[in-house]
Amino acid sequence: MDDPLVIAGKTFRSRLMVGTGKYPDAETMRRAIEASGAEIVTVALRRIDLDAPKRSILDDLDWSRYQILPNTAGCRTAEEAIRVARLARAMGLSDWIKVEVVPDPKYLLPDPIGTYEACKVLVDEGFVVLPYIPADPELAKRLEALGCATVMPLAAPIGTGQGFAVGLEPIRIIVEQVNVPVVVDAGLGAPSEAALAMEIGCDAVLVNTAIAKAQNPVLMAEAFRLGVEAGRKAFRAGRIPKLPYASASSPLEGVVRS
DSSP, rough: SSSEEETTTTTOOOOOEEESSSSSSSSHHHHHHHHHTSSEEEEEEEEEEEHHHHHHOGGGTTTTTTTTEOOEEEOHHHHHHHHHHHHHHTTSSSSSEEEEOOOOOTOOOOOOOHHHHHHHHHTTTTEEEEEEOSSHHHHHHHHHHHOSSOBBOOOOTTOOOSSSSSHHHHHHHHHHSSSSSEEEOOOOOOOHHHHHHTTTTTTEEEESHHHHTTTHHHHHHEEEEEEHHHHHHHHHOOOOOOOSEEEEEOOTTTTOOO
């Protein structure tokens, strides 16, 4: 706990957040989440009948072990996202909410305006708001100013496994310019990409598809845990500068010459 992740005053050991969708079965999901070491687990509220919940994803995990992070996946407008968040609170699920406003069914890119509008209302109503956003530094700063607990820029469209399709620079600028935790969310495909996110100073990553759809989800979850840990340690250690020319590993001064 010498380097904890702190969100809205709550402390976490793990910097890997995971989702609950796309797994082949509930048992694989449970084992993968345990192997990941994650303490924050997100669940899509649209997968639950909020008016008459029967057996659902909520029955498949021991929520006393995890911080549940309901999300508004499937909501196309700010109004829909606000309604779903309020229903989740009324059910006693959580005051934490991952805001997703995604009107485009093909690329599933977040709507910056709708996201901002939803976040403004929900922050005012006392929610702990974690917004999923494009890798837009200006939007990130405005959401921080609203009072959002984190910002969650995408690396690539959801579920694509493309890695940093948006490039590292926009996310690096967000890390530089905001003071709330930066969580890379969506598009990562391999543990090396999670490590890279941590190396540039991101505070955490959220991974779902890359783990759930792997040939061995449990092993991949462990690999992502190790990638996040390695990347964070590298960031704290401080990498060497990039040089335009070679620099000998063994110094030449004092070498005995024939």
